[in-house]
Amino acid sequence: MSFFSRYREVIVCILALAIPFFLLRANLKDPGEMNSVDRVLVTLSTPVQWAMSAVVDSVGDTVTRYTFLVGVREEKERLKFEVQRLKAELAGFVEIEQEVRRLRLLLGFKESFRGNLLAARVVGRGTSEQFRVVRLVIETQDDTQIEKGMPVVTFEGLVGQVKRVAGSYADVLLTVDRKSLVPVVIQRNGAQGILRGLGEADRYSCDVEYLLRTDEVREGDQLFTSGAGGKFPEGILVGNIVSVQRENLGLFQKVIVEPAVRFSRLKEVFVVTGYEGDEKDADAATRRP
Amino acid sequence: MHLLALLATSFGLLVIQTTVAQLLPWEYFVPNLSLVVVVHLGLKQPLGQGAVLAFAIGYLIDTFAGASIGLHTFSAVATFLVSRLVFHRLFLQGKLFEALLAFSMACFDGILALIIRSVFDQSVDGLLMDVKIVVSRAVATALCAPLVFGLVSRFDPESSRRASTGERKRRR
Numbered sequence: 001m002s003f004f005s006r007y008r009e010v011i012v013c014i015l016a017l018a019i020p021f022f023l024l025r026a027n028l029k030d031p032g033e034m035n036s037v038d039r040v041l042v043t044l045s046t047p048v049q050w051a052m053s054a055v056v057d058s059v060g061d062t063v064t065r066y067t068f069l070v071g072v073r074e075e076k077e078r079l080k081f082e083v084q085r086l087k088a089e090l091a092g093f094v095e096i097e098q099e100v101r102r103l104r105l106l107l108g109f110k111e112s113f114r115g116n117l118l119a120a121r122v123v124g125r126g127t128s129e130q131f132r133v134v135r136l137v138i139e140t141q142d143d144t145q146i147e148k149g150m151p152v153v154t155f156e157g158l159v160g161q162v163k164r165v166a167g168s169y170a171d172v173l174l175t176v177d178r179k180s181l182v183p184v185v186i187q188r189n190g191a192q193g194i195l196r197g198l199g200e201a202d203r204y205s206c207d208v209e210y211l212l213r214t215d216e217v218r219e220g221d222q223l224f225t226s227g228a229g230g231k232f233p234e235g236i237l238v239g240n241i242v243s244v245q246r247e248n249l250g251l252f253q254k255v256i257v258e259p260a261v262r263f264s265r266l267k268e269v270f271v272v273t274g275y276e277g278d279e280k281d282a283d284a285a286t287r288r289p
Numbered sequence: 290m291h292l293l294a295l296l297a298t299s300f301g302l303l304v305i306q307t308t309v310a311q312l313l314p315w316e317y318f319v320p321n322l323s324l325v326v327v328v329h330l331g332l333k334q335p336l337g338q339g340a341v342l343a344f345a346i347g348y349l350i351d352t353f354a355g356a357s358i359g360l361h362t363f364s365a366v367a368t369f370l371v372s373r374l375v376f377h378r379l380f381l382q383g384k385l386f387e388a389l390l391a392f393s394m395a396c397f398d399g400i401l402a403l404i405i406r407s408v409f410d411q412s413v414d415g416l417l418m419d420v421k422i423v424v425s426r427a428v429a430t431a432l433c434a435p436l437v438f439g440l441v442s443r444f445d446p447e448s449s450r451r452a453s454t455g456e457r458k459r460r461r
Contacts, residue, residue, distance in 0.1 A: 016340040016366040020347065024359030027407040047357060052352045059300075060353070063308040156446035 006230055016113050040242050070274045075079065082273060098269075102155075106268055109155035115233055115275025117153075118145060120170070122266050146170055149231060151272040157237035157260030170271070175238065175259055184208060185226035191215035195238055204263050206239065208255040215253070217244055223257055233275040245280060291444040292342055295330070298441055299323045299346045303353050317422045320429040321395055323350055325364050325437035328394045331372030333442075343369035359400055361422075368398045384435040391434030392427050399423030 004011065023045055026038035034042070056196060110117050152159040152172045163173040173180050178199035185192050193211035211217065221241045227234025237260045245254040302322035323346050330339040347365025351358050372394050403419055 009335065009340075012337040013340045013366070013370065016344040017363060017370075018364035020344070020359035020366065022359075024357055024363060024405065024409060027357045027359060049352070049358055052348070056352045059304055059306060063304050067308055119394070 002029045034246055071138070102268065105155040109153075110270065113153075113270075113272075113275075116273040117270035118273050120152075120269050120271055121268065123169075145273050151225075151232045151236070152269050153236055153272055154261055154266065154269045156262065157239070158232065159261050159263075159266065161231070162271060172269070174204075174263060175201075175261075176206055176263070180206075182232055182238060183226045183228035186215070186217055186241075187222045187224055189216060191217060192228070193255075195223065198256075204259050205242075206257045206259060208241075208257060209252070209253055211253055213246055213251060213253045217241060217253070219257060222260075233272060268271060292338060294324060294444040295342060295413065295441060296345055298444065299326045300349060302437065303349055307353050315337075317425045318429045319426060320433040321398070321426055322430070322433060322437055324365070324368065324398055324430060325391050325434050326441050327369050327398075328372045328391055328434075329438055329441045331394075334438045336373070339369055340366055352420055359439065360405060363405060364398045364401045367401055368394050371397060384438075387438045388389045388431040388434045391438075392431035394425035396423060396431040399426060 022037070023041055026034065026041045027045075028037055078121070106119075106210045110119075146162060148162055148165060150162045152161060158175055160172045160174040160177070162170050164171040174197065175182055175195060176197040176199065178197050180195075180197040182195040183192070184195045191211060193208040195206050198205045198207060198210055219241055223238045223241065225232040225234055225236045225238060239257040239259040241255055242258045243256040247253070302325075306319065306322045311320065327343050327346055330342050334342065343365045344362055347362035348358070350361040350365065354361065372390065375393075400420070400423060403423065
């Protein structure tokens with residue numbers, strides 16, 4: 001048996017310890033202090049090291065990217081949930097913001113209105129086109145203040161009139177109901193007529209009766225309550241003229257009006273319990289809190 | 290063939306060690322999984338083959354760690370020789386032994402690397418902190434050691450021989 005065969009394993013062990021030792025020594029030395037053996041070791045080890053680093057880097061990158069993606073998926077799920085939560089929260093804030101804006105307008109309207117107003121909340125809507133009504137709940141303990149025929153308004157304009165009262169609830173006949181009649185005046189020229197609801201199924205609209213053909217009206221003209229008859233206070237916005245039809249014959253012209261109030265979005269209203277110039281103003285004054 | 294399988298396993302363990310383990314919240318409690326393979330080589334492999342494999346694994350650790358080439362290669366070969374020496378002097382078996390051996394070998398490997406570094410690199414400071422890291426890593430290595438031993442023992446020549454003999458007996 002040769003010397004190498006006999007001590008092969010020991011030689012391998014010595015080499016396995018010596019090679020890294022000298023490699024380390026050569027690598028940690030200043031390039032200026034390297035001797036020829038160090039240079040040979042570094043020169044020989046560099047390509048191997050370069051190849052190994054390339055393999056290790058690519059494998060490491062792949063695995064790191066995968067583990068990173070696992071994290072990303074979890075993060076995505078978490079963010080998705082967070083987005084849903086924030087969307088719900090935002091919807092709540094938008095609702096609150098709209099409510100605040102509406103209530104601010106209502107407050108401004110209440111302060112500028114010359115008369116007594118009683119706040120009420122819309123709790124129901126009639127679905128029949130024959131009876132365009134909304135049901136209100138009155139925000140007061142004293143429901144005796146509400147009477148049939150009292151005007152109902154909002155900051156947008158005239159809503160209608162109280163049709164029926166039951167406890168703290170009241171039904172309001174809207175201006176677009178066929179039975180609703182409101183004396184109106186066209187602001188631009190003072191022409192007067194009676195606003196009657198059309199009770200149409202697919203839209204909220206009214207026409208103006210008894211408007212003389214000679215009265216010059218045009219689309220976009222604004223209509224206000226005239227105060228005639230003493231049922232509605234004067235100067236409440238009712239709507240805008242959207243179409244005018246003048247026949248060659250006849251005394252009156254046909255005018256279609258779009259109400260100023262958006263009935264589908266109605267949430268809070270005021271019942272006018274008394275106003276300046278009201279026939280029952282004296283009585284109303286005695287009822288004021 | 291089983292040597293290649295062992296090397297591939299070490300590579301895989303190193304990948305896990307350097308990528309997945311880095312995601313753990315504790316920074317210094319990362320186990321040195323490939324070192325357990327080196328310790329296993331000391332218990333099961335012949336001297337020459339084991340030394341070559343320990344060399345290769347140490348070289349891989351150096352490459353993965355970005356350390357000075359030779360540092361972990363040297364300490365891995367030394368750890369292999371020491372674990373072989375321990376195994377031939379003491380007769381111990383079971384998971385506790387594996388964990389204890391892995392802990393002591395991880396400590397040895399870490400401290401040897403520190404010594405080599407301080408010999409070649411004079412600018413080394415914060416040695417006490419480094420020792421603490423070595424010990425905490427050794428604890429983590431010891432905890433994982435039974436698992437890694439279980440994994441790499443599948444590639445032992447003895448166990449593969451036993452498996453093939455059993456297979457033959459079953460066929461008869």
